[in-house]
Amino acid sequence: MSSVNSTHSHPSAFILTGIPGLEAVHIWISLPFCAMYLITFFGNCIILYIIKTEKSLHEPMYYLLSMLAATDLVLSTSVTPKMLAIFWFHSREIYFDSCLIQMFFIHCFSFIESGVFLAMAFDRYVAICNPLRHLAILSTSVIIRIGLAILIRGVVISIPFCFLLVRLPFCSNRVIMFSYCGLGNVAKLACGDTLINTVYGLTVSILLMGFDLTFIALSYVMILRVVFRFKSTEARLKAFSTCISHICVILMFYMLGFFTFLTNRFGHNFPLYVHVIMANLYFLLPPMFNPIVYVVKTKQIRSQVLQIINFNRS
Template sequence: MSDSNVSDFTNPSTFILLGIPGLEIAHVWISIPFCAMYVITILGNFTILFIVKREPSLHEPMYYFLCMLTIIDLVLSTSILPKTLSIFWFNSREINFTACLTQMYFMHCFTGMGSGIFVTMAYDRYVAICDPLRHSTILTNRVVVKLGLAVVLRSIILILPHPFLVRQWPYCRTNIIPHSYCEYMAVVKLACADIRVGSYYGLSVALLLAGLDVFFIAVSYTQILRAIFSLSTKDTRLKTFETFSSHLCVILTSYIPALFSFLTHRFGQNVPLYFHVLVANVYILVPPMLNPIIYGMRTKQIRDRLLHLFTDKGN
């Protein structure tokens, strides 16, 4: 019997996603805010892309980086939410093994890209506020392209081993994933092999990406705050802080849920599984929804263009 079970799961053709374990009876109700967040994400991010493309005055590094972030957010949320909603609505829990690895790769890869874009945006704000006279000469279009490529290639290369590590292990216990999407550690824990290399590599990549990014963002923001408080007049300080605060809000809404999910995955054995899965969904779904809202409401240039767009249509 045991030999039969081993052969059944050594190379599973499919995995079974449970959705949110322990809250199956509430899946339909949970799907309502999830679906609403996805719709807002699609509309908000496409609106940002449309406004930036349409307005030549917004063709500058800050908004190029913002467009990169919106594309990343669209891909990130689309990589997991359609399958999650199909689980909630149609109980469609099966996912092909290759599709699971693809979803895993896209989710982690674009999460890393988003973190890298936050660093480039923090650097852009640092130059714009601390050395405004040289901003246009430092952050040229060529430099923006190079920074964007560096962010993309870094994430692609560092996350690339994930699916290869997962594919090589046997799965003799079960093919049931207690999650709503194929998260790396959730899949790794199903393997009946020595997973220390994969686990340590995943931990190292997470610390390398998030740790270094948070460090560089913190250094940039510290310098920005010092420059703001050294400005001569209160009105100038408030105006400058307004352009900076939108970035700070986006950073906080992105990193805090992600940090909580990361820590509970490895050290929160007493945290209920359903709560951990909910938080893991929140840190993927909420930032892509909030980013265009925060930038649309708190960035004067985008807010003015948006109001101008609706005013023209009203006339």
């Protein structure tokens, strides 16, 4: 049997290709990706700084927004620096343990972000449908418990991804035709049966995201029922304005996520580089647009950002 077909527990390292088929233009592709990451990093850091320092923003909505900003920072940072290292320095090798850690963070914080969106939808429901008890229902202690529950859910669901991968024997092929370590990308290199990995990954993703999306939709259905009962047009518009930023970031996250999922599963006619670019954008576009949307749509945050800009100019 040739060495190509030989197996062992797992290789010491894998080789990431970046974007297959576009190696000649990696440096040019890296420029917009780098710009998006810088906007993501500084935009979310500014959101966190403003919410931490401005006491008037110490409310449920902004606590949840700070969770979203922190999640976006971790999610984008788990993928982008290594991707840019591949583009700029041809640093393609990634150790097996580092690959597992990256895979864990990708899946874990994707699930956490979905959970934060669900919590934000519940916050908007309470704020509009039961405004007098909003702060009593979603007290600081409750928000902390919600955040811990979302974190624990993401960790508990993501840990089996790593264990299921470690148990597999791997062939001598170490080349991952992607720019990061995803469960499906790494499992393709295994010589053993990956059915359990595939079933667990699909089942967890569909059930968890489906659960979150269902209750997000129910929250907004109930919000709309209450809003349309308002007699004042001004009151309706004010209620809608408090939800529009949340709806925008939800649509960006889930639409791009589903498009990426469908492209990878059923878009066999698309070139591989299309799959890789779409997957990378999933980790860059939503985290980049989230702080922009909230700065534009949220008066309190926008005023604080303008104060920072004016202070730096003076």
